[in-house]
Amino acid sequence: MERLVDIAQSSFLPLIEATIQFTLPLSIISFIFGLVLAILTALARISTVKIFQIIARIYVSIIRGTPLLVQLFILFYGLPTLGITIDPFPAAVIGFSLNVGAYASEVIRAAILSIPKGQWEAADTIGMSYTQSLRRVILPQASRVSLPPLSNTFISLIKDTSLASLILVTEMFRVAQQIAATNYEFLLLYGQAALLYWVICFALSLIQGRLENRFDRYVSR
């Protein structure tokens, strides 16, 4: 028993370090890149330019139709065959960003389409350009609608970063694996990892609740 407490205590710090150094940055950076990509993809999907629509559709279809792990393996183990070598961390960022971009684009597209046509027209009549309408009128309202589903995307992403251990990113789960390999306390180490993921996701859901309240100030309840 005492041995287990010792192991739990001594592994705690490395797990936290890996979380702060890799798991969180990987999640946050990928989510930001992914969101930008998702907005562009959503706009391409609703644009009247056929070729934009087609490119966006193909991209979303490929990402959604293939496993994330396979995508990561192609980026990290596959591309060197073509002479393109990417370090583990950037490879993971690219993979996760592409993933978030595709899934979130559907959410954002639906949110934009849910804004009544009258909002575009009101923006038009006061002389706004397309980008001004988007920035000032449409996206602020669409972001309220898409906050809950996008929070889900973010939470999934945080858990999915554990897959990066398989392309050699020393994120939190990989560190847990490494420690467990030396002392064979698999249940303890993986349990600790699970607890840490849960704490992060729980904190996030608290932040989500606060954001929702902020957004809801302008709708009647």
Added chain:
Amino acid sequence: MISIKNLHKKFGDLEVLKGIDADVQKGQAIVVIGPSGSGKTTFLRCLNTLETPTSGSVTIDEQTVDFSKSLSKKQIMAFRKQSAMVFQHYNLFPHMTALENVMEGPITVQKQDKKLARKKAEQLLTKVGLGEKINEYPFQLSGGQQQRVGIARALALEPKVMLFDEPTSALDPELVGEVLQVMKDLAAEGMTMVVVTHEMRFAKGVADEVLFMDEGRIIERGKPEDIFNHPKEERTQRFLNLIQKTDII
């Protein structure tokens, strides 16, 4: 002030405006009436280039646009500034307060100084009787109040012409008066206005001229008392009978 020549608008194969000619003098208030689907909304939207007409030309305050030619976005935007639209369903920005709604055009589009725009917006809201409500969100306002914010938002752009598309038809009867009063005051100040409405009180009291539209054409025009009391065209008579029966007077 406004001169419209042979204006056509097609949606695909459907021709909705079949050659509209009209002139509006500076300071006049024109009321457009006509059955549902006759093209009244489309007509207004064409004047504000929310729809691009298929052909014809429109002049507002000496700026002429010929829609038979291909036009750049810039030309359309420049022309759009001449007029501003008030919508049937207000279309206020729900995520902005009344004040922010009114300031939005001047700040984002016209790049005006924020303080100045704010002061002007406060004045406009006071003018439409909402000086106490400037910090409310649209959902906290009644329909009539929302529509008055809509009018202030349009006025903030200092357009030469105000376009109203059935501004009171979504309102409860007891709220219609307050909106019409604001429009009446505007007309009295000499604002040039084109108003689609079936409010006969307004048409009789305020309009300098009434246009009757049917199937994409202006069938009859004249002074309100002439149109309402002695319509010449049979279609106008039938339409007036119909709306008088449904008691909109």
